[in-house]
Amino acid sequence: MTVRLTSWDGVEFSVFVAKPAEPPKAAVIVLQEIYGVNPHIQEVAENFAKAGYLALAPAMFHRIKHGVSLGYTPEDMKVGMTYKAAVEALPSPGVLADIEATVEFAAKTCGGKVGLVGYCWGGLLTWRAAELVKGLSAAVMYYGGGSTSHEERDRKPACPVLAHFAEQDHWIPTETVDAFEKQHPEVELYRYPANHGFNCDHRGAYNEAAAKQARERTLAFFAQHLA
Numbered sequence: 001m002t003v004r005l006t007s008w009d010g011v012e013f014s015v016f017v018a019k020p021a022e023p024p025k026a027a028v029i030v031l032q033e034i035y036g037v038n039p040h041i042q043e044v045a046e047n048f049a050k051a052g053y054l055a056l057a058p059a060m061f062h063r064i065k066h067g068v069s070l071g072y073t074p075e076d077m078k079v080g081m082t083y084k085a086a087v088e089a090l091p092s093p094g095v096l097a098d099i100e101a102t103v104e105f106a107a108k109t110c111g112g113k114v115g116l117v118g119y120c121w122g123g124l125l126t127w128r129a130a131e132l133v134k135g136l137s138a139a140v141m142y143y144g145g146g147s148t149s150h151e152e153r154d155r156k157p158a159c160p161v162l163a164h165f166a167e168q169d170h171w172i173p174t175e176t177v178d179a180f181e182k183q184h185p186e187v188e189l190y191r192y193p194a195n196h197g198f199n200c201d202h203r204g205a206y207n208e209a210a211a212k213q214a215r216e217r218t219l220a221f222f223a224q225h226l227a
Contacts, residue, residue: 001017002014002015002017003105005102007097007098007100007101008097008100008101011062011098013058013059013062013063013098013101014037014059014062014066014067015102015105016037016041016045016056016059017045017054017055018042018046018048018049018054018055018057019049019054020053020054022052024052024053024110025053025227026053026110026112026113026114026115026226026227027053027055027106027107027109027110027112027113027115027226028114028115028222029057029058029099029102029103029106029114029115030044030045030055030057030119030122031060031118031122031125031126032057032059032060032061032118032119033119033120033197034070034077034081034084034120035069035070035072035076035080036059036060036061036070036083037060037068038068038069038070038071038202039202040200040201041057041119044057044119044199045057048117053222053226054109056102056105056106058098058102060087060121060122061083063090063098064083065083068080071202072202084121093132096125096133099116099133100129100133100134100135103116103133103134103135103136107135112226113137113138113225113227114135114136114226115137115138115226116129116133116136116139117140117141117142118140118144119142119143119197119200120143120144120145121144122141122144123142123145123147124144124146124152125144126139126140126141127141127147127152127155127161128155130155130157130158131155131156131158136158136159137159137160137226138159138161138162138221138222138225138226139157139159139161140162140163140164140218140221140222141162142164142199142214143171143172143197143198144163144172145171145172147172148172148173148176148177148179148180149176150179153179153180153184154183157184157186157187160186160221161186161187162187162188162190162218163188163189163190164217165191166191166192166194166195166198167193168193168194168195168196169195190213192207192213192214194207195207198210198211199211199215
């Protein structure tokens with residue numbers, strides 16, 4: 001189902017919600033790739049719900065475009081990159097305000113702790129939110145594009161962070177992951193013999209073994225920090 005929330009600055013946005021069969025043990029917020037809250041992101045949320053979490057996927061493009069749900073063609077990528085650039089150009093705090101509103105809603109709705117997981121651009125937003133958004137008990141980023149850049153590496157997360165990176169990722173240079181790991185020994189970091197986007201079974205980069213291992217580690221991380 002979908003609900004509508006309002007950020008502190010009065011902006012309304014939609015959130016895809018997946019509920020577990022039993023009362024939720026905690027909440028997990030899923031942050032999209034550059035392709036919007038598309039069928040894949042909805043499936044990711046539903047899988048977290050199957051693991052017992054209230055799962056919420058807020059629309060991160062709504063401040064510039066409503067209802068974005070793209071596929072994974074080269075043309076879709078161009079469109080998604082354009083939307084991402086427009087959102088990144090918004091005045092601070094931008095969509096972090098919407099993430100914070102989702103965290104508050106999730107905490108009130110489930111009555112427990114709240115974790116955050118993001119993929120690609122959502123991974124970068126997750127890294128930023130780990131420092132700047134209140135109410136998070138854990139954060140997991142999958143191949144967060146830009147998170148290992150010099151300016152982003154200086155962030156100081158306020159909650160435990162787990163990071164998944166791909167060894168064959170042409171979007172995130174290995175040397176920047178090395179620098180990130182050195183600067184943040186507190187982050188639980190793993191690398192996989194895979195390409196960028198390895199978790200997404202809707203695209204050619206999908207790597208079943210890497211996705212399965214990363215999911216197991218993610219669920220264990222959430223079990224530890226959201227209990």
